[in-house]
Amino acid sequence: MSTAATADASSSGDTTEGSVRLLTLQSEDGEVFEVKETIATQSVTIKGMVDDDCATSTIPVCNVTGRTLAMVIEWWNKHEIGAVSNEKELKEWESQFDTIDDKSDRDDVYDLLMAANYLNIPTLLDCCTSAVAEAIKGKSTDEMREFFDIKSDFDEKEEDALRKENQWAFEN
Amino acid sequence: MDKRPIPFIPFEIISLILVRVPARSLVRFRYVCKAWCNLIDSLWFARNQVSIASLQPQIVLVPVVPPPTSYRSFTFNVNVLEESSRSPILLFSYLHDQEYCLHVGGVGFGLVCFQSCDRLGEAYLCNPLTRQVLVLPRVTVIDSDALRNRFVAEVYTFGTKSLWRRISSSILRHIFHTNGIYAHGDMHWTNHLPYTSFFQCDPITSFNFEKEEFKLPPLPDFGYKPAAAEKFLLTTLRGSLAVVHVIPEETHFEIWLMKDYENKVWVREYKISMSNFSPKRDLKHVGFSRIFVDVREHKYHILLLNLINILDEKRLYAISNHTESVISLKHFDDDFREFVDQVPEGCHITIVSDSCHNGGLIDEAKEQIGESTKRQEQESSSGFGFKSFLKQSVQGAFESRGIQVPSGLLHRHQRQDDDDDEEREVESDFGE
Numbered sequence: 001m002s003t004a005a006t007a008d009a010s011s012s013g014d015t016t017e018g019s020v021r022l023l024t025l026q027s028e029d030g031e032v033f034e035v036k037e038t039i040a041t042q043s044v045t046i047k048g049m050v051d052d053d054c055a056t057s058t059i060p061v062c063n064v065t066g067r068t069l070a071m072v073i074e075w076w077n078k079h080e081i082g083a084v085s086n087e088k089e090l091k092e093w094e095s096q097f098d099t100i101d102d103k104s105d106r107d108d109v110y111d112l113l114m115a116a117n118y119l120n121i122p123t124l125l126d127c128c129t130s131a132v133a134e135a136i137k138g139k140s141t142d143e144m145r146e147f148f149d150i151k152s153d154f155d156e157k158e159e160d161a162l163r164k165e166n167q168w169a170f171e172n
Numbered sequence: 173m174d175k176r177p178i179p180f181i182p183f184e185i186i187s188l189i190l191v192r193v194p195a196r197s198l199v200r201f202r203y204v205c206k207a208w209c210n211l212i213d214s215l216w217f218a219r220n221q222v223s224i225a226s227l228q229p230q231i232v233l234v235p236v237v238p239p240p241t242s243y244r245s246f247t248f249n250v251n252v253l254e255e256s257s258r259s260p261i262l263l264f265s266y267l268h269d270q271e272y273c274l275h276v277g278g279v280g281f282g283l284v285c286f287q288s289c290d291r292l293g294e295a296y297l298c299n300p301l302t303r304q305v306l307v308l309p310r311v312t313v314i315d316s317d318a319l320r321n322r323f324v325a326e327v328y329t330f331g332t333k334s335l336w337r338r339i340s341s342s343i344l345r346h347i348f349h350t351n352g353i354y355a356h357g358d359m360h361w362t363n364h365l366p367y368t369s370f371f372q373c374d375p376i377t378s379f380n381f382e383k384e385e386f387k388l389p390p391l392p393d394f395g396y397k398p399a400a401a402e403k404f405l406l407t408t409l410r411g412s413l414a415v416v417h418v419i420p421e422e423t424h425f426e427i428w429l430m431k432d433y434e435n436k437v438w439v440r441e442y443k444i445s446m447s448n449f450s451p452k453r454d455l456k457h458v459g460f461s462r463i464f465v466d467v468r469e470h471k472y473h474i475l476l477l478n479l480i481n482i483l484d485e486k487r488l489y490a491i492s493n494h495t496e497s498v499i500s501l502k503h504f505d506d507d508f509r510e511f512v513d514q515v516p517e518g519c520h521i522t523i524v525s526d527s528c529h530n531g532g533l534i535d536e537a538k539e540q541i542g543e544s545t546k547r548q549e550q551e552s553s554s555g556f557g558f559k560s561f562l563k564q565s566v567q568g569a570f571e572s573r574g575i576q577v578p579s580g581l582l583h584r585h586q587r588q589d590d591d592d593d594e595e596r597e598v599e600s601d602f603g604e
Contacts, residue, residue: 110181117185125188133192141203148181153206162203 023050024058031066032058039076044120063118068111075112075124187211191220195282195301195496202498218499222281226411226495280354282497297501304501309336327384341386343377353406355413356433357381360389362406376406391415392428392438408493409441 021037023046037055041047049055061069109128116124136147145152152159190201190212198221202209211217277287277295288294295308309328326336352359359379374388391404392415405416413430415438427442 113181113185117182129185129188130192132189136189137193137197139197139200141200144201144204148186148204150205150208152204154203159203162209 023055025069026058026060027064027066027069028062029066031069033066033069033073035073035076039073039080042076042079042121042123044122046119061115061119064115065111068108068115071108071112072115072119072121072124075121079123183207183211187217191217192224195221195225195498198498199302212498213500215499218281218497222495222497222499223411225497226408278352278354278359279494280352280359282495282499283501284494299497299499299501301496302498302500306501325379325386339384343374343386343388353408353413355408355411356430358433360406360413362404375404389413389430389436390438392417392440394419394426414441 022034023037023040025033025035025040027033037050041050046055046059049059064072109132112124113128113132115121116128136144139147144150154162186208190198190208193201198212202212277285279285282301283297283299286296286298294310296305297308298305324338324340326338328336352361354360358381361377363375363377375391376389378387378389379385380387394417404418407414407416409427409429413433415428416425417428418425424443424445426440427444428438429441431437431439
C-alpha cells in the first residue's frame with residue numbers, strides 16, 4: 001500500500017518537474033509553498049515524514065509563518081548540495097545579521113531559529129545560533145537580560161557576591 | 173515600529189547559542205539568571221564550549237620561573253596570545269607564599285596544570301580565565317625500590333575525595349618526554365627514548381580517561397623510512413591531534429592531522445615550504461623566540477614571536493595551544509561529599525538532576541559522590557531512555573533547581589589569592 005503511494009507520487013512528479021517530486025508545505029498563516037523534495041529533506045523533520053510516507057498530502061508547518069518559511073526555503077535553495085560554495089554563502093548570509101540590534105532583524109533571526117529548531121535543519125540552526133552568539137558576545141549582563149527578556153532571579157546579595165567573585169569580568 | 177514581544181526561546185536553543193559565545197563573555201553571562209548560571213557551570217556546557225572554541229585556539233605563554241634561591245614566593249603569570257593583538261595579555265598572576273618553583277605540567281580544556289619542581293607530588297590546577305586555582309592532593313611518593321624498572325601511573329578523580337589511585341599497564345614503559353597534549357578526550361605524550369630512534373619504538377603514548385587505559389597510537393605513514401635522528405612535534409590543530417614533521421635536508425615541513433581518531437587515520441593536511449621565511453637569522457636567541465604557524469581556512473601565516481621584545485624578561489616560556497574555557501574548578505570541590513556525609517543513617521537523599529545539561533551523572537556513569545544509596549543508584553542508572561527524555565521535557569521547570577542543593581553549600585572557595593591586590597596587576601581590559 002505505502003509503496004504504491006510513493007510510486008504514484010513520484011510518477012506524478014515526473015510530469016511536473018523532471019523526476020523530482022514536489023512537496024506542498026503550508027505555513028501557520030495558510031500560505032502554501034511547493035518545494036522540491038530533495039531540497040526540503042534538508043529538514044530532518046520533513047525527511048522523517050517522507051521516509052514514513054506521510055508527505056503525500058499538504059504538510060502543515062505549524063508555528064512557522066509564511067514569511068519565515070519563504071526565508072527557510074531560500075536557505076534550502078542556497079544550500080542544495082552543489083549549489084554554491086558553502087563558505088562564501090555563509091559569509092553572505094551572516095552579513096545579514098550584522099545589524100542584529102535592529103528590532104526587525106532580531107525578530108527575523110528569532111523566527112528563523114524557531115523554524116530551524118522545529119523543522120530540525122542542522123545547518124540553519126548552526127548558522128543562526130552562531131549569528132546570535134556573534135551578536136551578543138561582549139555584551140553586559142544587563143544588556144543580555146534585555147536582549148532575551150530575562151528577569152534576574154538572583155537576590156541582591158547573591159548577585160553582589162557573584163559579581164565580587166569575578167569582578168574583573170565586569171570592567172571594561 | 174510596533175513592538176512585538178520578544179518570543180519565548182526554548183532553553184535548548186539558548187544553550188546552543190551560549191555554547192558558541194567566547195568564554196570571556198560567558199563569565200559575565202553567568203549572572204544573567206540562575207538557569208544560565210547552572211547551564212554555564214555544567215560540565216556538558218564546558219565540554220561543548222571547548223570543542224567549538226578549539227577551532228580558533230589561542231596560545232598560552234607561561235614564564236617558567238627559575239629555581240629560586242632567594243625567592244620567598246612565586247608568581248605565575250599566564251599570558252594568552254590573542255589573534256587580534258598578537259601580543260600576550262597578562263591574564264593573572266598567582267602569588268603563593270611558600271618557597272618553591274613550579275613548571276607547567278600540562279594544558280588542556282582551558283586549564284593549566286602546574287607541578288612543583290622540587291617538591292615531588294605537589295600540583296596546582298588553574299583556570300586562567302576564571303582565575304580559580306585548585307590545590308591538588310599530593311601524590312603519594314612511590315617506594316622506588318619496590319618498583320624498580322616498572323612504571324606506574326596514578327589517577328585522581330575529582331570530587332571523590334579519594335587519594336590518587338595507582339594504575340599499572342604493561343605498555344607503560346617509557347618516560348614521557350613532553351607535556352601532555354589533550355585531544356579527542358585523551359591525553360597524549362611523546363615518549364622519551366634516549367638511545368633509540370623515535371621511529372623504531374612506539375613514539376606516542378595515549379591515555380583514555382574514561383577507560384583509564386594507556387595505548388600506543390601509531391605515527392603517520394610518512395611514505396618512507398625515517399632516519400634515526402628525525403624528530404617530530406606532537407601538538408593539536410583545530411581540536412585534532414597533530415604531528416609536525418620536519419623532513420631533514422628537505423625544504424618543507426608537513427602537518428598531519430588525526431582525522432579519524434577511532435580508527436587512527438592520519439591525513440597530511442599541510443605541506444609548508446620553508447623558503448617563505450628564514451628563521452635562522454631571527455632565531456639567534458634560541459629559547460626566546462618561537463615560530464608559530466597559523467593555519468586556518470587552508471591558508472597559513474608564519475608568525476615569529478620574539479619573547480624578549482614582548483615580555484621584556486629573559487625567561488623561558490612554556491608555550492601551548494590553549495582554548496579558554498569556563499569550566500569551574502568549584503565542580504571539584506569536595507563540599508558535596510561533606511553534605512552527603514552529614515545525612516544521618518537511614519535517610520535518603522533524592523537528587524533531582526538535570527541530566528540533560530549536567531551530563532556528568534549520566535554520560536560518565538562513574539560514581540560521582542562515592543558510595544550511594546539505593547535510591548541514588550536508581551536515579552542515575554535509569555537515566556537513559558525514556559526517563560531521561562521526560563527529564564528533558566520538564567527541564568525548564570527543574571533547570572534552576574536541579575543542582576541547587578549542593579551549590580548552596582559551596583562556600584569554601586579554592587582561590588587563595590587576594591582579589592583586591594590582584595586586580596591592580598592586571599593591566600589589560602578584558603572586554604571584547
